[in-house]
Amino acid sequence: MAGRRETVLPAGSERLGMDGMEDQVLVRRVASGDERALSALYDRYAGLIFGSGVRYLGDRGLAEDLVQDVFTSVWRNAAGFDPARASFSTWVYRITRNQATDLIRRRKARIRTVGGDLLFETGGDDPSGELSRSFDVASALSRLSLVHREVIILAYFEGLSQSEISRRTGTPLGTVKSRTTAALRALREDLDEDRGSDDE
Amino acid sequence: MSEHPGTRNLLGPYVMGALGAQEERIVEEHLDGCAGCREEAQDLRLVHERLTDLAYATETPPPGLKDRVVAGMPHGMPYREPRRRVPPWAAVAAALCVLALLGVVFASGVSGLFAPETATTLRPTELAPGAGGELRIESSSANTQAELEAWDLPPLGEGEYYELWFGKDNGRVSAGTFTVNDEGRVTCYMTVPAETIGDYQRVGITRERFPAEPRMDDARVVLSGELRRL
Numbered sequence: 255m256a257g258r259r260e261t262v263l264p265a266g267s268e269r270l271g272m273d274g275m276e277d278q279v280l281v282r283r284v285a286s287g288d289e290r291a292l293s294a295l296y297d298r299y300a301g302l303i304f305g306s307g308v309r310y311l312g313d314r315g316l317a318e319d320l321v322q323d324v325f326t327s328v329w330r331n332a333a334g335f336d337p338a339r340a341s342f343s344t345w346v347y348r349i350t351r352n353q354a355t356d357l358i359r360r361r362k363a364r365i366r367t368v369g370g371d372l373l374f375e376t377g378g379d380d381p382s383g384e385l386s387r388s389f390d391v392a393s394a395l396s397r398l399s400l401v402h403r404e405v406i407i408l409a410y411f412e413g414l415s416q417s418e419i420s421r422r423t424g425t426p427l428g429t430v431k432s433r434t435t436a437a438l439r440a441l442r443e444d445l446d447e448d449r450g451s452d453d454e
Numbered sequence: 455m456s457e458h459p460g461t462r463n464l465l466g467p468y469v470m471g472a473l474g475a476q477e478e479r480i481v482e483e484h485l486d487g488c489a490g491c492r493e494e495a496q497d498l499r500l501v502h503e504r505l506t507d508l509a510y511a512t513e514t515p516p517p518g519l520k521d522r523v524v525a526g527m528p529h530g531m532p533y534r535e536p537r538r539r540v541p542p543w544a545a546v547a548a549a550l551c552v553l554a555l556l557g558v559v560f561a562s563g564v565s566g567l568f569a570p571e572t573a574t575t576l577r578p579t580e581l582a583p584g585a586g587g588e589l590r591i592e593s594s595s596a597n598t599q600a601e602l603e604a605w606d607l608p609p610l611g612e613g614e615y616y617e618l619w620f621g622k623d624n625g626r627v628s629a630g631t632f633t634v635n636d637e638g639r640v641t642c643y644m645t646v647p648a649e650t651i652g653d654y655q656r657v658g659i660t661r662e663r664f665p666a667e668p669r670m671d672d673a674r675v676v677l678s679g680e681l682r683r684l
Binding site: 301322385442 | 463466494498501502504505509513515519522524615642
């Protein structure tokens with residue numbers, strides 16, 4: 255529950271009504287040249303892509319390049335995204351993996367091994383599936399209602415206790431606890447559905 | 455499980471290890487005797503682990519990276535596969551197919567394959583003399599989509615973009631942004647609010663410059679039109 259991400263609810267995309275938009279709607283807007291739809295997707299996935307880059311490439315500069323390359327690829331290929339073939343989170347995970355492999359190949363970067371897995375060097379599958387699942391969870395998180403997302407973000411990404419969330423949001427402690435339970439439950443149902451549709 | 459709402463509402467913080475000792479003990483005593491809640495706690499624990507993995511894998515990108523990424527996209531519309539030239543024989547064959555299909559459509563009494571419900575012809579303001587456009591809106595069970603085609607719009611400078619708006623007497627809504635090619639042309643599809651069919655009467659396209667706040671302002675409108683039901 256380390257506090258790693260500062261972005262809670264991206265103000266810009268919320269103002270534009272994009273905060274609750276599904277990934278595939280945003281991608282379609284990106285395909286029509288809407289930069290703010292790209293901005294909303296950045297808010298959802300850039301932290302995970304950057305974190306993956308730092309973790310697997312072992313270099314913050316390369317991780318920044320990875321974020322840039324992934325979103326350039328999303329921008330260029332959005333028109334070809336087919337939601338019938340895979341979810342957006344699966345698609346952007348594959349792009350991340352491929353771009354990271356390219357970065358390593360191009361720059362002959364020294365990569366750090368994590369548990370002996372040279373994930374991006376080989377371009378192979380995510381050995382434990384952990385990173386791929388994290389993209390799915392990031393996507394599911396964006397589909398939660400605002401109040402549910404708020405308690406999850408504050409707990410997992412800002413490391414707040416239930417009492418601290420209560421004080422920060424001005425919500426009774428009992429409500430924070432039941433809302434946290436409801437949010438986890440909603441995520442579980444969403445992830446079950448997501449897994450079902452990607453399996454098809 | 456519905457007879458244990460109090461305990462059940464604590465299962466989230468319980469699997470996160472976020473309860474005080476007393477509440478944790480109450481939940482554990484309940485779980486000892488309730489298979490349903492035990493099963494739910496197991497499911498929630500899995501979600502908790504996935505969120506922990508996500509938090510672990512996520513790191514805040516440096517400030518400024520987002521601006522560089524979004525503003526650094528290749529200018530103009532995203533890349534699309536170029537349209538292939540159609541050989542003359544294929545064009546004739548396609549035309550015959552269309553005529554045959556239309557014959558079937560009319561014979562069966564179907565009103566049409568693409569049936570926009572609202573449309574407008576976009577007229578230029580003095581900010582874009584010579585420009586023009588067409589906007590068609592159609593809805594399906596899933597969403598409402600606008601097809602915009604515009605031409606001879608002024609080329610955009612660094613950080614500029616066009617924004618499509620729908621207006622009515624007491625409000626307006628943005629439907630998205632777009633850029634144009636070197637000839638000032640654009641054809642794009644946007645998902646728009648369902649209320650645009652019926653509730654909104656006017657359409658405007660403004661020229662905006664990042665990072666200024668976009669506004670449906672007469673001083674910025676380059677194309678406008680009145681929506682009409684078809």
